[in-house]
Amino acid sequence: MTKMSPERRREVALACCLVVAAAFSLRLDRSSRVASEVRAGSPVMGFALLRFKGQDRVVPPALYLAVYAPRARSLDLVVIPPSMPVADGQGPRTLADVYGASKDPRQGGLDMAAAALSRLERTPPWPSGRGLDFSLSLELEARARPAYPRETKRRLVSWLADPLFWFRWTKPPLGAYDTLVLARELRRLGPADIRLSSLQDPALTEAWLGRVFGRDAGLPEDAGPATVEVLNASGAPGVALRATKLLRLHGFDVVHFGNAPATEAGLSITDRAGRPGSARAVAALLGCPDLDILTAMEERPRAAMLLELGHDYERCSGLRGRPGG
Numbered sequence: 001m002t003k004m005s006p007e008r009r010r011e012v013a014l015a016c017c018l019v020v021a022a023a024f025s026l027r028l029d030r031s032s033r034v035a036s037e038v039r040a041g042s043p044v045m046g047f048a049l050l051r052f053k054g055q056d057r058v059v060p061p062a063l064y065l066a067v068y069a070p071r072a073r074s075l076d077l078v079v080i081p082p083s084m085p086v087a088d089g090q091g092p093r094t095l096a097d098v099y100g101a102s103k104d105p106r107q108g109g110l111d112m113a114a115a116a117l118s119r120l121e122r123t124p125p126w127p128s129g130r131g132l133d134f135s136l137s138l139e140l141e142a143r144a145r146p147a148y149p150r151e152t153k154r155r156l157v158s159w160l161a162d163p164l165f166w167f168r169w170t171k172p173p174l175g176a177y178d179t180l181v182l183a184r185e186l187r188r189l190g191p192a193d194i195r196l197s198s199l200q201d202p203a204l205t206e207a208w209l210g211r212v213f214g215r216d217a218g219l220p221e222d223a224g225p226a227t228v229e230v231l232n233a234s235g236a237p238g239v240a241l242r243a244t245k246l247l248r249l250h251g252f253d254v255v256h257f258g259n260a261p262a263t264e265a266g267l268s269i270t271d272r273a274g275r276p277g278s279a280r281a282v283a284a285l286l287g288c289p290d291l292d293i294l295t296a297m298e299e300r301p302r303a304a305m306l307l308e309l310g311h312d313y314e315r316c317s318g319l320r321g322r323p324g325g
Contacts, residue, residue: 287317
């Protein structure tokens with residue numbers, strides 16, 4: 001029998017270790033709920049509770065639903081308002097009522113999230129029999145505005161870059177492998193892959209869920225010319241008319257333009273009809289394609305989208321250097 005050299009024994013031992021590691025990794029992957037959903041292209045869903053540091057007893061935490069679509073490589077980040085009605089054994093209440101009924105603010109936040117989930121699970125097209133895959137609970141500094149989805153998105157982009165973020169803030173903690181899979185998937189997302197929305201009208205919950213899960217299923221978004229309301233929130237004269245002329249020139253129906261009630265620092269587009277594709281077309285036309293679009297559906301909106309031109313309107317190349325009008 002030929003005797004193996006020390007080098008050959010090391011090679012065989014290393015090969016055996018690699019085989020064992022591969023088998024162990026495969027077993028972990030097969031037993032991981034998050035990995036299974038990603039492989040199947042199913043949505044990965046979770047709640048995020050964002051609370052003010054030191055203000056737990058003053059205001060409820062901001063509650064977000066996060067839905068990651070593996071096929072579309074996108075994340076829907078949806079703020080659920082505390083005014084959402086929920087029905088339980090104590091009669092009709094809102095999420096804020098559920099929060100206020102708890103003497104412990106942290107437990108109140110968990111009760112609020114549980115009540116919201118119960119409401120969503122009963123609303124088609126929520127996936128039948130599916131609960132949440134993860135839950136986050138974060139405490140922010142007092143000057144933060146957790147209920148403002150655009151600000152939360154900016155924070156989330158930096159959080160996703162931190163590989164230890166999910167290990168620190170998932171409550172209760174996921175298994176280590178599930179956490180690694182979730183962190184790996186979401187770390188690949190860029191700002192353009194995170195979609196913002198707000199469930200302002202509970203009567204539209206079904207339509208709103210249809211759009212969230214429709215994107216996960218690969219259904220195309222509505223796009224093309226749509227009605228627009230343009231408001232000048234910059235304080236500079238003629239800005240709303242300038243934008244209106246540009247939009248009408250390219251086939252958008254501007255049903256109203258004028259001055260906003262107050263000035264705003266930033267330019268924003270709000271999608272009121274569940275047509276974020278059209279809202280992104282407006283942003284691209286104005287010359288600011290990286291603008292965050294917020295979908296806040298209304299039952300009878302004055303226009304399909306609202307364009308508010310804040311102090312930074314010149315970030316849009318299409319509105320830069322044009323004479324007023």
